[in-house]
Amino acid sequence: MPRTRDPHLDNVRAVLIALVVVGHIAQQGDSRAADVLSTWIYSFHMPAFVVVSGYLSRRYTGTGDQVWSIVRGLLVPYVFFQVLLAALQTILFDAPFNAHLTTPAFSLWFLLALAAWRLLTPLLRSLRYPLAVAVAISVLTPFDPGLDQQLSAARILGFLPFYVLGLQLRPEHLTALRRPGARAAGAACLALALGAALVLAPRSSVAVFYLNGSYGAESLTDVAGAVVRVLALVAGLLGTAAVLAVVPATAQAWTRVGTRTLYVYAWQAVLLYPLTKSDLLAERPWQTEVAVAVLGGLLLTALLGSGPWTALTRRLTEPSVAWLRTHPETGTEPDRTPPSA
Known part of the structure; x- marks a missing residue:
C-alpha cells in the first residue's frame, strides 16, 4: 500500500525550494541588502533540504528498484539538464559546446549529491557512529587543496552530516519540533540568524556556506577553515531545526509545490542561468534587488511547481527510460519516495 504523504514535510520542501530560487536571484545583486538576504538563506536552506532528503531516504536498502529510481529520477535528469545548460551557453553566449558531465553546472550539483548519498546509505547504516564519522569527513576533507566540484565531491562530503542526521531522525523527533514552544523558539532562531547575517555579510563571504571546496580555495588556513566549517555546520543544524x-x-494551498521540487529545482536552473551571466540586477537600488529576488523567486517557484508546468514538462523532466534497464525486478515493492531535489 502506498505511504501517506506527510503535509508537514511537503510544506517544508515547498518553503526550501522557494528559498533556493530566491537565493539564486539574490546572489545576482551587489547591494548589502542582497548579500544579507543570500547569507541568511544559504546558512540553512541547503542543510535543511539535505536533512529532509536523508529522512525520506530512511527506507533505502539498495534494492534493484531503489537503485533504478536513482538512475531514472536523478541521474537521467542530471544529464539532460547539464546538456541543456551547455546548449544555452552556446546559443546565448557563443561559447564552445561542452556539457562537462563531471562538473555540475549552476545548481545541478544536488542531483549528483543525492544520488551518491542514497547509494552510500547502506554503508552509512553499518557504521556505529555514522554522524560523528560524517562530521569528521566534512571537517577534515577540505584540508586537501585538490578538493573541488568534480562529481560534486566537495559538497557530497561537506553536506554529508546533514544527510546522516536525516537518516537518524524519527517521526517522534519531528513531532517534538511541532510543539508551540518549539515553533516560537524556531522563529526566534531564524530572526537571530537574520541579525547575524546583517553583521557577517559585509565581513565574510557567503561562500563559506557552500561547502564546495578546500579551505585554501577560500583563502583560509587549515585551522581557521576547520573552525569556520564547524560553525557553518552548527548554523545549518540550528536553521534546519x-x-x-x-x-x-x-496542508496548505501551496503544499503541492513540495511534491514537485524536482521540477522547480531543475527548471529554475535553466531559466535563471542567463541571469547569472549578466549584470541585469547588479547596481540597482537595494530595494529593487530584494523585491526582485523575493517576489520574483516566489512567483517563479509557483509557476514551476504548478500542475500545468508539471504536465507540460513531465516527459523532459522525468523521461521514460525503461529501455535502459535490462533486468527489471519482479515481486518487489517499488521505491515510491520521490526525489528530494
Whole structure:
C-alpha cells in the first residue's frame, strides 16, 4: 500500500525550494541588502533540504528498484539538464559546446549529491557512529587543496552530516519540533540568524556556506577553515531545526509545490542561468534587488511547481527510460519516495 504523504514535510520542501530560487536571484545583486538576504538563506536552506532528503531516504536498502529510481529520477535528469545548460551557453553566449558531465553546472550539483548519498546509505547504516564519522569527513576533507566540484565531491562530503542526521531522525523527533514552544523558539532562531547575517555579510563571504571546496580555495588556513566549517555546520543544524519547527504541519494551498521540487529545482536552473551571466540586477537600488529576488523567486517557484508546468514538462523532466534497464525486478515493492531535489 502506498505511504501517506506527510503535509508537514511537503510544506517544508515547498518553503526550501522557494528559498533556493530566491537565493539564486539574490546572489545576482551587489547591494548589502542582497548579500544579507543570500547569507541568511544559504546558512540553512541547503542543510535543511539535505536533512529532509536523508529522512525520506530512511527506507533505502539498495534494492534493484531503489537503485533504478536513482538512475531514472536523478541521474537521467542530471544529464539532460547539464546538456541543456551547455546548449544555452552556446546559443546565448557563443561559447564552445561542452556539457562537462563531471562538473555540475549552476545548481545541478544536488542531483549528483543525492544520488551518491542514497547509494552510500547502506554503508552509512553499518557504521556505529555514522554522524560523528560524517562530521569528521566534512571537517577534515577540505584540508586537501585538490578538493573541488568534480562529481560534486566537495559538497557530497561537506553536506554529508546533514544527510546522516536525516537518516537518524524519527517521526517522534519531528513531532517534538511541532510543539508551540518549539515553533516560537524556531522563529526566534531564524530572526537571530537574520541579525547575524546583517553583521557577517559585509565581513565574510557567503561562500563559506557552500561547502564546495578546500579551505585554501577560500583563502583560509587549515585551522581557521576547520573552525569556520564547524560553525557553518552548527548554523545549518540550528536553521534546519528552526525551519522544521515554524513551517505549518497541516496542508496548505501551496503544499503541492513540495511534491514537485524536482521540477522547480531543475527548471529554475535553466531559466535563471542567463541571469547569472549578466549584470541585469547588479547596481540597482537595494530595494529593487530584494523585491526582485523575493517576489520574483516566489512567483517563479509557483509557476514551476504548478500542475500545468508539471504536465507540460513531465516527459523532459522525468523521461521514460525503461529501455535502459535490462533486468527489471519482479515481486518487489517499488521505491515510491520521490526525489528530494
